[in-house]
Amino acid sequence: MSLQELVFLGVAGITLAGACLAVTLKNVFYNALSLILCLFGVACLFIFLGSEFLAVIEVILYIGAIAVAILFAIMLSRPMFQKNVKRNPAKILQAFAVSAALFVGLARVIRSTPWPAAETDGDYGLAAIGKNLLTVSLVPFEAVSLVLLVAIIGALVLSAKGEPR
Amino acid sequence: MSQSLESYLFISSALFAAGVYGMLARRNLVALLISLELILNSASLNFVAFNRFLLADKTAGQVFVVFIIALAAAEATIGLSLILLLYRKKHSINIEEAKELRG
Incomplete structure (x- = not known):
């Protein structure tokens, strides 16, 4: 190895x-x-x-x-x-069962799918990512910047609201 | 092993299962937020793995992960300020305490 x-x-x-x-x-x-x-x-x-x-x-x-x-x-x-607070162990066991079943199901799907052969050469560089961000995915890029702005303003408003006067 | 798609998919589904377990089992709001970050990370790992091994255009998956990280940052900001607000009102961040959603 x-x-x-x-x-x-x-x-x-x-x-x-x-x-x-x-x-x-x-x-x-x-x-x-x-x-x-x-x-x-x-x-x-x-x-x-x-x-x-x-x-x-x-x-x-x-x-x-x-x-x-x-x-x-x-x-x-x-x-x-x-x-x-003491948790009910039955609920923890149920949560564990759900996530274990999820993992086993996903693993079986991954094992049974025939993946095509890997092709790993290509342009991974920062310049290519920047070009993609400003051409193909320009609209989602702007939308994400708007979402971040709204999140900042929302966080400010929320934390000012609970401030004791 | 580091150059097979399946190993990355196994790691990412294990991360996802751990996140789902945390979502179901924990009662602390900050712990729920931590589990959410785990789930988002498993999604981004999946995107980058598929981007490397299956996609001809090697930038598309990476751009998607940049968006995921930006949205995770926005969600963490709002979530944490809501948690602080809840703590000021109730002096607890157990989600059992946040039963009523009135003003």
């Missing part, structure tokens, strides 16, 4: 371990930290898939902005210091 395969297995293991810890640990702060681990693994997988641009974006935007915003929200709303 070559070094590349070993690194790939390690990255996949880190990603899956982060994902499992992010949903199973009791403390929400540890959940957010495991989410960061998982996102870092996904960024490494993007590098394996040839898109360095998306790996950088994943680290800067997901880890640097979204995960840090989640950490801020955890600290501001202090869910760590409240006592945990």
